[in-house]
Amino acid sequence: MQVLEEIQWVLACYADDVPENGGACVKHGDEQIAVYNFSRRGEWFATQNLCPHKQQMVLSRGMIGSAGAACEPKVACPFHKKTFSLLTGECLSGEDYQIKTYPVKVENGRVYIGIV
């Protein structure tokens, strides 16, 4: 519980700004954060917008889905289809990339991203 208090919740956008089962990009200062509305599961996720493979600001434009028996939520970069776990940021395509993930909460139709 202590951890929660250290998180600064930033209003990112409104829930209907982000397409169902897709993502959108949020500007936070100089940072670009991808927010995903996984409506099929009723879940929200957020990661960095930069794909570490070719340094492109595009993850928010990628397709989301799930992998494996545990249905790990993931996003696929639109450039070369490298996939990343939305939970851990780990690259699921067998390479050593890692992306940043952020906690998300939705209250009264507003989407907040937790910045640590």
Add this chain to the structure above:
Amino acid sequence: MSKQTIVVIGNGMVGYKFCEKLIARTSAFQVIVFGEEPRRAYDRVHLSAYFTGKSAEDLSMSTASWYTDNGIELHLGDAVQEIDRQQKIIHSQKGLVIPYHYLVLATGSAAFVPDIPGIEKDGVFVYRTIEDLDLIKAYATGAQSGVVMGGGLLGLEAAKALIDLGVPQTHVIEFAPRLMPRQIDTAGSAMLQSKLGQIGLQVHLNKSTAAIDGDGKIEALRFNDDTVLPADMLVISAGIRPRDELARLAGLEVGTRGGIVVNGKMQTSDPAVFAIGECALYEGMIYGLVAPGYEMAEVVVNQLTAGEKQFSGFDMSTKLKLIGVDVASFGDAFISEPDCRTIVFEDTHKSIYKRINISTDGKQLLGGILIGDADAYNLLLQTVNNKIALPPNPEDMILGTRGGEQSEGAGVMSLPDDALICSCEAVSKGTICGVVDGGATCLDDVKKCTKAGTGCGGCVPMVKDLITGTLQANGQYVKDVICEHFEYSRQELYDLVKINQLKNYDLVLDHLGRGDGCEVCKPMVASILSSLWNELIAKQGTIQDSNDRYLANIQKGGTYSVVPRIPGGEITPEKLIIIGQVAQKYGLYTKITGGQRIDLFGAHMNDLPDIWEELINAGFESGHAYGKALRTVKSCVGSTWCRFGLHDSVSFAIEIEERYKGIRSPHKLKGGVSGCIRECAEAQGKDFGIIATEKGWNLYICGNGGSKPQHAQLLAADIDSTTCIQYLDRFLMFYIKTADPLTRTATWLNKMEGGMSYVKNVIINDSLGLAAQLEEEMQLLVDSFHCEWKEVVNNPQLRRRFSHFVNAPEEKDPSVKFEDMRDQVKAKW
């Protein structure tokens, strides 16, 4: 306790690999790297790509921040000048004094420059660094003829570079009686030489250079046989010389002909100093390839982390593509009769040469050479390295089976468990099969567990075969399914979606699949839904591939390109002006495409709806360049203007393009119409091609350009326009319904049982009784055409999706940057 310091001297490919491998294993050391060149380690193996558009940054082995991100101190443009082994200190050129615990010498090699009179003249270059390439590039502009000295691997690469630079006459001179004397034999060399001759490279063998003539700058080469070859420039690639001067100065043991002497642990005569890569001399041998250099780096990392791995020589088998020609040599390539038996296959028509050397008892493969076709390389190499018993007809290994029973024991599954499959990451067959037995079922799983296939990727086909083979051996039924979410083939899913009248992705997933979908099944289902119902794809934006989601083609740097439809390539001056005005207004780069239309590059996502609004108001429509759909129907100018034209090919091309525009299919579709047999529209290279005859049209189908070009085949001859369209309706619909995802028509036909005669029967003779249905289904798609961009432009809600920042819709992506190129812009990234 503070960390021990490792100083790495040299920031080439091997020096970089050492750092990469070390930090992957441990963070127990402070690493300090010195590089004499001004830039970070780059890919020297693919240096000639620098002349065909790759930048120095593209060739770089790492990103700019990689060293800092990993806590490595990097000093570029600063060479180490002295090693004080007593005090364990190095002195750099810029005056840095750094104490070390361990020293790694990765100083590489320099080009060997023979001592020939006149070698110092202007216009004589070596081929080693990006700086060398810049000098060559600058000098080559005015050169009429260029000569490369040395017909080895690197020499031929350099010759390719000269050709790419546009030097009209390019020569290679070689001292030995054949090209690539270390890798291939005389017959192979002759085949390679004839192939190189076809692309304008002149090869001179047995040439020993006596002098370089010219007044201040090179004008000609004079040889010992008194012949003279005029030349404006000379690139020397006559071998390498290990960079051992620093080691020499420090009193380390070096070989009589150069190279720093190392033992199996890669230690020099001072145990705290290692040497790796092309500067190291192991058992009297310099290893001038990158793979053994990486292996040496691995050995040192292993030693430093208390391992016991030793270097024990390296297999110098190689496979590469030289100026578009496959060249491979493996095992003992040169052993000859009577010490072995040799099987040779030679095809001067296709310029293919294959030689395998087998033991005199016919049981073992010893080595061989492949020129022109090296597909069998991996399997042959494994057969040599693992001493696998040869099949009864060893010639099958280079010729394939020709009738009769399939040879036993030719596939990857017959390899022993310790066979090395991935040589980049040193992964054996046993390891791969082991993880499949342990539950891995796909390539990604295996990559993650073993790292196999993550290096050069050359072993990926073998890894895939091993996964399938192991699964089958374990009694698992391996079916060609779409992905983990749908246990159907595309054709099965197409039929099921149709029968169940499913119209959106979630319904399809709920009824027929499981899980939440992925980047494989989403766009495929999207394509099926479009082919069946032809509803606006933008309404299900998030299941589309990126290009279909934003109705534009994503390009480097994250901008998009815009392609309005220009049917048949015909356009009015007024419309040309509009395109020009739009490009000017939005700062776009314009280029004519191969399909006779105009591509506008560099559009911000935010600008796409505004750009299209202007284009649509001027009468343009979407060109569907972003979709797996009909692209263009290319035409020649036809009988209206051309004195040879038999019919009006432009009008027919426009009619056909208008008919099939917007229709989604398993892959993109291209067409062409030529007004006579001269075939200026290149219709036989398209998915469907139509050529005018005296009596009507000839219709060809299933041609392809791209990486595996294939000529289209004649479906029907001398037919009228109505019949032609009827056959096209049937053909296209049959393809759309039955092809696997992302399969072009050519591959579809190649896989089809019964081939062209079967397809002909279905389309012309209606052998399946489907013709009427196919025509009806096509008509439905034709009638439901809509311009996707028109719908988006007029729909404020869909328009809103085209902003980069959802919380700052007016603001464009600040990471997009442009620079100037030939009076236009190009993306900078």
